[in-house]
Amino acid sequence: MLDFRRWVKRLFTVDDSILDATFSLGERENGMKGPGGGSEGDEKKSAGKPDKPNEARDDDRDDEQKPLSLQKPIPLSEWAKKEGKREVVRGGSEPDAGDDPIPVSLDSLEDMLNKTFTLPQNKDIIVRHLTIGLPEPRRALLVFVDGMVDKVVINNFILEPLMLLASVRPDTDSGTKDMERVLRTLVPGNQVERVSKFRNAVKQLLMGNSVLFIEGLGEGLAVETKGWDTRSVSDPKSEQVIRGPHEAFTENFRTNTGLIRARLRSSRLVTEIIQVGQTTKNDVAVMYLKGVANPKLVEEVKRRVNGLSLDALIDSGLLEQYLEDPPTTLFPKILSTERPDRVVAFLVEGHVALLVSGSPYALVVPLSFWSLLHTPEDAYLRWPFGSFIRVIRFVSLLIAVLLPGLYIGVVNYHPEMIPTDLMMAIAASRETVPFPVIGEVLLMELAIELIREAGIRIPSVIGPTIGIVGALILGQAAVQAGIISPLLVIVVAVTALASFTTPNYNLSFAVRVMRFFFIALAAAFGFYGVTLGLAAVLGNLVSAKSFGVPLMSPVAPHRHSNPDIVLRGQAYEQELRPEYLRTGDSRMQEPINRRWDAWSQAIRPQPAKEGSRVDDTGANRRKDDSGARGQGQDRGNGESGGEGGGKDS
Structure with a gap:
């Protein structure tokens, strides 16, 4: 018993000599001076004493052994308190040139570049020496990062004009400064910027631009030469649609x-x-x-x-x-x-x-929470189809979260809530199962999560095959072995299918985690636990905010909005911007946006705007109609007048 206590005490102790900050190579180097390894204090003490080789050798041996001496182990709690009081030391920061101007001398500039970019060890920083044939030939440096630039642009639009055309000077540039002349006539780049601070020059280099420095000018020219390889625009991977644009963002x-x-x-x-x-x-x-x-x-x-x-x-x-x-x-x-x-x-x-x-x-x-269940395709389809898909999506969300928990609650606590024949079938299918219902459900849910994760991580060619075949084989083998009931396989399969309908990747993670939360509540309290869990989740959603906006807007708190929350209305009914955003312009489109539609004109009359082509056409049409009616009326009056004249005559 004493040995066991000693073993437990040793388990919860820490050898502070290994974890202590004094045991570091950096501090040993700081305390050493010269090849002898002695510190400044040791040298001062030994300066006034006669040289004794044996004693000096012993002192050196003692100095070397001091940092490696072990200390008495201390309890883990004391070490944690000691570690909490230590200051965090940060090092390895980038060399900062501050607001230093670009030096006039290229030699000084090259020294600054060597210090900043660790040249010549740094092999992807290219420094190209050249001579520009200005009225007085001058040395120049062209600096760029290999792999981040388009070398064709550098060769054709920077080096070639500077080295071949710089000696040809127009008469109109007789009074122009050299850097201004280079900027205006010799560097045909689409984006060229003059930099006078070394910090800005370094920033331009790291962005993929090339910087030109000229002897004696004290400034540089940053030329747009970005050209690293990137992935082209392709189809979306996680938000695929059948109808709509098939373009996704890239890393560029x-x-x-x-x-x-x-x-x-x-x-x-x-x-x-x-x-x-x-x-x-x-x-x-x-x-x-x-x-x-x-x-x-x-x-x-x-x-x-x-x-x-x-x-x-x-x-x-x-x-x-x-x-x-x-x-x-x-x-x-x-x-x-x-x-x-x-x-x-x-x-x-x-x-x-x-x-x-x-x-x-x-x-x-x-x-807004409701945006997590919307897809771009909802807007591209006609409103009955978009609304139908959204209803399926919302029902699938509830199934993915609650179905395993409801199954546990029915089997363990509330069998009277299902038909008797179904209850007897469930009981008969579970006769050979050695695990309780909670163990069954957790076993299958963990298996589904393993298959889902494996299908993502393995190569894409065999990923779907592993997911489908693995689920079928595992389910069939588990039922035949009597480990799980056949009905549970159906429940877990429907739950997995419902979770795949979640359009947002981050929301699907929340659904997967909450499913286990409701499984635990149902195993402990039955339907009462599921009800309390739903109330807690809804309360959490109502109280959450996103950049000051309630997450459940515009439902809680209720705000007037377009018919586009659960069911989607007609496209021409989406007139207003979300009220919870407090936008500067609350209207996206006019109440009557289909002016050719006589039905909407009759239901929602709206005065026409002046200057609009559609309005002018409508006004002309109304004018023509009124003119036609007037002519018809005049014609009728003439005919009646003729008849009257005949009578009078």
């Missing part, structure tokens, strides 16, 4: 912004670029429609993005976690999508979109 930042611009050709579309990440320096685009998006919402988004202090921002998924409100719910609070047409639809409504360089997904804020 400017391609993504261009896909949005191509669909939203408005001068009010604003794209603000914010750089995030001290090491990665990723560009984050904040896109919104000026005059439509709420200015307070735009400022809040920019405040959160500017307030991020981090080293790396690899993907938009990380930005989503940094920007969202405190995670009080499993449901997502920021919408992520890979479809440009969906982003455009949200921008028109008054939302704000975020794009991250290197990420094929866009973020949309704020988010």
